[in-house]
Amino acid sequence: MMNVNPTRMELTRLKRRLSTAERGHKLLKDKRDEMVRRFMEYIRKNKKLRQEIDEKLAAAMSRFSTAQAVMGESEVAEALLCPAREAKIKVGKQNIMNVDVPTIRFSVEENKADLPYGFAFTSAELDQSVLDMSDLLPLLIELAETEKICNMLADEIEKTRRRVNALEHIMIPEMQETIKYISMKLEDNERGNITRLMKVKEMVTEDAM
């Protein structure tokens, strides 16, 4: 219970605060529910992408290490020295339930050569792993966006949930109890007053008789 003076003014003030808190609680609860719903959509997508990438990227990388073994590390490094394409992205902002999350899009570029090197000194494994990687690129970018959104939403949901809980389990019950205390105290005073008046009246009538 809060430490307040049991006055009528305090009582009205508290009642007003309580109704604000209750409205806030309802709003926050709705916000939390909607955010969880959105979050579930993104996290499902995230999970699917993650599984796909874990699988495909590991395969591409192991192919790449085969290429390294076949060609020798310095030759591979040399072949990749000058990238044929530049992975470019466009970043923006998106607002999900008042959370600013990034959008990361693959920005399309003019079609350049698929492979950054000539065929003379490189092996087929290297070709294949590089091509695999470029196929994976859009997925990788999508994963980056989705995962970031999930991280940020999870954070915000946790915060909102804390607020909802604090209102629900601490603030609102505390205020209700204080309101009850004040109104009881006031009623008690009132009763005391009435008894006193009755007593005085009795004494006065006794005097008059």
Add this chain to the structure above:
Amino acid sequence: MSNKNKLSVVGERDSVMIFKALGFITRYADKKDEIEKAVKQLARDEVPVIYITESAAEKIPETIAHFKSEPYPAIIPIPDKSGSKGLGMKGIRANVEKAVGTDIFE
């Protein structure tokens, strides 16, 4: 030069070299402080996306947690050449647990 439209990758030389073919900014790092330095430098250069191999990500959990709630950069763990250790999945699980309270994916 602006780095706002670039992608970058941090990790062991063998695993991340292939990203060079796609024009990523590649940083080779093995040790903890090297990885940390590379990630922080990329973040300072405003590169919006940093992919990091799982084995490298395992070494710098604090740095990754630090950037987690900021819009940029997005630090995304990827498997390295020996396959996935499940760190990415673990991240998803952690998010679900944080948001919903329990792990609902089995």
